[in-house]
Amino acid sequence: MRVKKSIRGASVSLILNIITLMVGLISQAIFIKTLGIEYLGINGLFNNIISMLAIVELGIGPAIVYKLYKPLAEKDIESIKALMLFYKKCYNKIAIIVLVIGFIMLPFIKIIVNADIDNNIYFIFMLFIFDASASYIYSYKRSIIQADQNNYIISLVHIGYVITLNLIQILILIYTHNYIIYIIVKIIFRILENLVLSKISDILYPYLKDKNIKNISEDILLDIKKKVKGLIYHKIGGFMVSGTDNIIISKYLGVAYVGLYSNYYMIINAVYILISQIFSAFTASVGNLIVSETREYSYKIYKKIMLLNFWIYSIATSMIYTLIKPFIKLWIGEQFVLPDIVLVMLCINFYMLGMRASIGIYKDASGIFWEDRYIPIIESTINIVASIILVKKIGLVGIFIGTFLSSIIVVFFSLPYYVYRDVFKKNILEYYKVYIKYLLLVLISVLAISIITININFDNEILSFIFNMVISFFIPMIVNIITLNKTDEFIYFKMIVINILKNIKKFEFFNNNKIYNKNR
Incomplete structure (x- = not known):
């Protein structure tokens, strides 16, 4: 059942997020043509500022989802009802707090916005505040759907929201030009x-x-409070790392640069969200796995998820590095292309962030929020200090180098340390061996792709783009297969693929647990 729900959730999320990306690209292109680069920068900047208000949520959502795993597995309806009522009360209060904080911030907006925009800027920011507050109304009920391993339902509703919203917004941009x-x-x-x-x-x-x-009950409330206290640090740290880039860019380089970066961010973040939805579909299953299976079995499943994590991100990183520059030229024009060194840093940060997925699933599903509470503060401090110093010295790329420097502490210390110590009871050196091996493989793939694409050129830009797309997809596949084909994890997925191909006509692979049980 866990396998069926995870695969179904991942498959639906993958398909629907591809559609979301395509609709978003069309919408962004029309946005730029109708409103211009500065309004695009304002849009990105305000989204960053509003993401800061998510700190008010305090991590209550993940803490509640974690506490729902056990009562859902045991069908303890009274506990589920009590948790959901508590969640509702918290989110109603949060919606009000977001409004109040947003209005307090209002007088300081023009200090951050480094551009000549009329006084509508204040009203626009107020609308962003209302949007942030509205996101908490009724949204608490998502948690039970997610915790019950039915995330595909949320994805289906969300894609309907995205497509309908973007179509209407496109019509508004074309006919009114009214932001x-x-x-x-x-x-x-x-x-x-x-x-x-x-x-x-x-x-x-x-x-x-x-x-x-x-x-x-009092003991559940105390446990939630403890986890929320830990999650506060993660919320603050998460914003300071990922939510301050546009603010720093706007302050030191101008809002037009925010607009240029927004195009890259939209594509890279869309790919990240696309892949994250795949792995988030496993979180509830892992939560159920941890409370119902042995530690050793849980570790075996983790190694399989980590291989999948690497496989997907090695291909995604290679394709972003190879394709994003020519794609932006074809999509909106060469004037929106950023320097190559910026792209390199964006790809490095994308890979490092993406490779947190597998270990992050086990961290969240195990409720490890309190133990590493200080790590996000250290990470965010390094990020902001390094980014501000480096942006003054070397420009835009300095901000992303700052993000890279701050990410090292999470990738190589906090995430693996607490999960390997508390969940797997394993030596952390096992993590480093696998991580470094995977890192070398992705570097080999990118180097091989670079050599091939530099030496093989086409006069036709579209033909060249298609060739690069094929190369950037298949080179990592070939490198990974050659080097990993004898590992237990590779054999596991190889047998799943064979099983799916055998049964695809009958649509029976969801019910076939032969391979799954064999590997238990």
């Missing part, structure tokens, strides 16, 4: 999406509508 209406429509659809998911959760879990609900 304010563009944002108002987004707020309306945000509320509608949450309402739809709320109704679906009521249908799937009708007991959520019960009026007779007990308060959560």
Whole structure:
């Protein structure tokens, strides 16, 4: 059942997020042509600032999802009802707090925005605040769908939201060129999406509508508070690392640079979200796995997920490095291309962030939020200090070097240390051996791709793009197969693929647990 739900969730997320990316690219191109690069910069900058307000959530969501795994597995309806009621009360308060903090920030907006924009800037920011607050209305009911390994339902609703919203926003841009209406429509659809998911959760879990609900027990409340305290640090650190880039760019280089970077960020972040949805589909299954299986078996599954993690990100990193520059030229024009050194750093950061996925699944599913609470603060401090110093000395690339320097502490210390110590009871050197091996393989792939694409050129840009796309996909595949084909993890996935191909006509591979049970 865990395998079936994980594969189904991952498959749906993959397909739907590809559609989301395609719709987003069209919408972004029209946005640039109708409103210009400065409004694109404002859009990216305000999204960054608003992401800071997510700190107010304090990590209550992940803490509640973690606490839902056990009662859902045991069908403890009273505990589920109590947790969901507590979650609802918290999110209603958070929506109000976000509004208040947002309005307090309002007078300081022009200090951050380094551009000549009229006084509508204040009203625009107010709309962003309303959007952030609206995101908490009814959204708490997503958690039970997610914890019950039905994330594909959230994905299906979200894709409907994305496609409909973007189509309407495109029409607004074309016929009105009005950025304010563009944002108002987004707020309306945000509320509608949450309402739809709320109704679906009521249908799937009708007991959520019960009026007779007990308060959560004191021991559960204390455990949630402890995890939330740890997650506060992660929330603050996460924003300071990923949410401050546009603010620093705007302050030191101007909002137009934010617009240029936004195009790269949109593509890279879309790919990251696309892949993350695949791995997030495994989180609830891993949570169920940890509470119901042995530690050794859990570790065996982790190694398989880590191989999958590397395989996907080695290909994705190679393709981004090879294709993003020619793609931007074809998509919106050569004037929007950033220097190659910036692209190199963006790819390095993308790979390092992506390779956290497999170990991060086990960290979140195990509820390790308190133990490493100080790490995000250290990471974010290094990131901001290094980024500000380096942006003054070497420009835009300095900001991303700062992100790289700060990421090292997470990739090579906090994530593997706590998971290997507390979850697997293994020596952390095992993690380093595998990580470094995988890193060398992706470097070999990128080097081989660079040599081939430099020496083979086509006069036709589209033909050249297609050739580069094929090369950047198959080179990592070939390198990985040659070097990893004898590992247990590779053989496991090889047999799954064979099994799927054998049964694809009958659509029976979800029910065939032969390989899965064999590897237990």
